[in-house]
Amino acid sequence: MTNIAKSLYLKKQVLVEQLNRIAADHKSVALANSLSIEDMLITHLLLTHNIAIEIFSLDTGRLHQETLQVIDDVKKQYGYQIEVFSPDADDIEKYVQDNGINGFYDSVEQRKGCCYVRKVLPLKRALSGKEAWITGMRREQGATRNELEEKAWDESNGLWKYNPLADWTEKEVWQLIRSENIPYNALYDQHFASIGCAPCTRSITMGEDVRAGRWWWENPDSKECGLHVQASPIKLISEPPEPIKYDGGDQG
16 A cells, blocks of 8 residues: 555545544534535445435535436435435525526625525525534635634534535545545536536636636635525524515625
């Protein structure tokens, strides 16, 4: 075993130990699988090591077909059905009425409003009753994530949040994906590096930041969707009051 292979093996073992510890420390934990290579790596370890952590994904209604295919690939390879949460049809209808079908191109606020109804609200349903959740985020992924903690209190959702891949590099993730034959989104082979909704994601060119293809018309410091913040200024639909106004918010 080469030094590089040994280093990756040890890092994988540490990750498995982290995931087992998270499962032991909380009665109900879930991985939010965005179907990225990072989340597929974690999914692979959870399912091949029988770690008691649930796995769910958010179908925004505007994902690439290649992304949705990964859900079927997980079922075929591991015999596990990822639970899928979708946005509320009334919320989508309201957003489209107010902003247009592609209104997210018009301003950061309108884009974050779209992310809010398609991602943030379904996430809150997915996390209901959970004590903790896990993501595949890494510090290397961009300006909004370079101070990412491995464990933090998620004030917005009221539970613990773990980012066990925080210090992993993209190269390390790919090495494990390849060596363990982990299924992944075919768009990566078409030079996509960070994959979200189809209208908001493009491929990148050599030398571009890994998240350059996400919301490419925006500045790098605004490229988050609202799933990964400590608190959001957006008023939740569950706090009833007046008609819903999607006025955006700081996203993650």
